Amino acid sequence: MTKEARTSTEEKLLLAARRLFCRAGIHATGITRILEEAGVARGSLYAHYGSKENLLKAVFDTEANMWFRWFDLYLPHLKCSPRERILALFDLLEEWFAKEDFFGCVFINAVAEHEKDSRWVKDIAGAYRDQIIDRLRSLVVESGAKDPDMLTQKLGLIIEGAIVTAMVTQNSQAAYIARLAAEDVLRCMECSPSQTKDVAPPTATAVESA
């Protein structure tokens, strides 16, 4: 509990774990590999975090903090319209995707590779997701959109699509495509009221066979 070292052992572990969990998967990443990459002794990991699970939780925290910095520190300081603030989010995504150590969102990846039935991973990831979506909704409300909840859900879905597309294609251009799609959604929200009706499922009968 010293003041704060330049690169503390805790931080070295956190950075290595974050990178490896995303790049190689969580289950596929052994403790030993994290220690090698962090240049830290085995005992230190367990002295600081106690378990691999706790280390993952700490990685969750740092990933969530990235989003919170975006919404709470960076975007509010932009001298532009609320609409442009929303779009600026996609430029942040593009920077993120372009990093050489971007390998997807640790929340999404963690949910993807863990038990889906009411497990702690889904609970934690879901809670952080709610907090992030709430901040997105605030941004949308500021823009004075007609149906802020619907718009928030559309934008959230586009953001998640961008993250996964960028992970799968390993191309930061996904953020650009997402930004254009977001512009489309925003434009339509300004013109039409809400059109949450007359969707009329067109006889979608399942096509099932082996």
Added chain:
Amino acid sequence: MTKEARTSTEEKLLLAARRLFCRAGIHATGITRILEEAGVARGSLYAHYGSKENLLKAVFDTEANMWFRWFDLYLPHLKCSPRERILALFDLLEEWFAKEDFFGCVFINAVAEHEKDSRWVKDIAGAYRDQIIDRLRSLVVESGAKDPDMLTQKLGLIIEGAIVTAMVTQNSQAAYIARLAAEDVLRCMECSPSQTKDVAPPTATAVESA
């Protein structure tokens, strides 16, 4: 190599593996658990598939076939406009998400939990993704859109966003949100020519610190 049993051992293994790989993750799913769920003996799995890796490849095939059935068998038979055919895709997604054993897309989940640096999982998943996107592009071209490539990318991104949102939230409503977003994107593609310019990254300087 008999004709085709009602529920062959091969099929029982495939169904159990598909479900468990998606529900609990691939690495987290042991061979033994698959065998229990399939009600099949250990030796049979290795007689038919030889390895867990081959079993996963077979699961990839079945997942890809679902998409191919949609694009090649179901959608072409719909008596409606190309635009409505595109939107009908989202109704198929909603049916998929609503299934009690939907736990995400096995391709996305597999990429998420495996090594990202040029591994076989990414290659196979990427190849299938290209085939699926190609079929989506054909649908888009039929609709006579101005910029079919851009529209295809936007729709593909929205589809992936829907899949991930549905997995994380465990709510099939994601397909409905995605459909509405797709309608917005389609509407904007009809009105404006292509607007693939004047994006002007608005001073997005990274906000980086620990």
Added chain:
DNA sequence: AATGAAATAGACTGATCGGTCTACTTTTGA
């Protein structure tokens, strides 16, 4: 009824995993 292929149960192997523990070295602060 006989035969051969297919499926079964389950013991077994070697490797790897997360986590513990001990002995030793380095750092740090009064």
Added chain:
DNA sequence: TCAAAAGTAGACCGATCAGTCTATTTCATT
């Protein structure tokens, strides 16, 4: 200066994993 705190190296443990193998049973076809 020196003692406590923090970090290191690495052996070690029990559990679990993918995969192998054997002995037995089921079952379809002749």
